[in-house]
Amino acid sequence: MYLTVTIPEDTKCLLKLGQIVDFNSPFLENKIISDISIPVANKLHIPSDKIFNYLKKFVGDAIDSGEVFAEKKSVINNYKVVSDSKGIIKEINHQTGEVTISTSISRSGYIKSYFKGEVVELEKKYLKVKTAEIREFNLKQATSDFGGETIYLKDSTKPIFATQSSNKIMVTESVTSYLQAKAEALGIKGFVTLKNPPQVSNLANALIKIIDDFKMILHLNLPYCLINKQFSKIYFYK
Structure with a gap:
């Protein structure tokens, strides 16, 4: 039984293959992507349209900080262009004579895991997590990828308390304005419902597509859920 978890672009996955993950495990490190344009033709004293003749790196190539990626040799002088940053060659413009390098800088802090299990497959854009039991259902829509421990509210008239709901995903047929405000105050992380x-709200939300699926979800009463926005899927598991 495997959960499929999307790894967003502009992030670095901090998990390792074979790792046992829980809700306190650091999952993602955010990165800031920026583009740096370097006037290579000017630095080499060459016409802009001749830039390709002097490059050592091309679009898609990785480049390290301090690496020479363009050079012009002559009898009198040698001109070199050195990258100040580590990144990827994004564009070579033969009209302006510039080379654009895409770089990433890590932001402080990280995002904790919103799923549990053993990492059994780890790729650039996704990972798979092994769990004991999984039931998959289709979503009508989802605001984001999210998940966590579930709390099932079958009767909205019954009281809910912070001790039972904090940092959990509330599964309930519909959400009133009062319930929404109270859930936010109690620290609910998100909703899984049939209606928007x-x-x-800043809280994450996912809509179950089929009413009978929602009834099955309540019957199963599984302790955890994971929402995959890209595939419009929700997994309930243990």
């Missing part, structure tokens, strides 16, 4: 909440 009445107000715009």
Whole structure:
């Protein structure tokens, strides 16, 4: 039984193959992607349209900080262009004579895992996690990838408390304005419902596509869920 977890672009996955992951495990490190344009033709004193003749790196090539990626040799002088940053060659413009390098800088802090299990496959854009039992259902829509421990609210008239709901995903048929405000105050991480909440919120939300699926979800009462926005899927598991 495997969960498929998307690894967003502009992030670095901090998990390792074979790792046992829980909700406290560091999962993603955010990165800032920036483009740096270098006037190679000017630095080499050459016409812009001749830039390709002097390059050592081309579009898609990786480049290290301090690496020479363009050079012009002559009897009198040698001109070199050195990259100040580590990155990828994004563009070579023969009209302006510039080379654009895409670089990434790590932001402080990290995102904790919102799933549990053993990492059994780790790729650039996704990973797979092994768990004991999984049930998969289709979503109508989802605001983001999210997940965590579930709390099932079958009767919205019953009281809910922070001790039972904090940092959990609430599964309930519909959300009233009162319930939404109370859930936010109690530290709920998100909702899984049949209907959109009445107000715009910072809380994550996923809509189950089929009513009978929602009834099955309540019956299964599995302790964890994972939402994959890209594939419009929700996994309930243990």
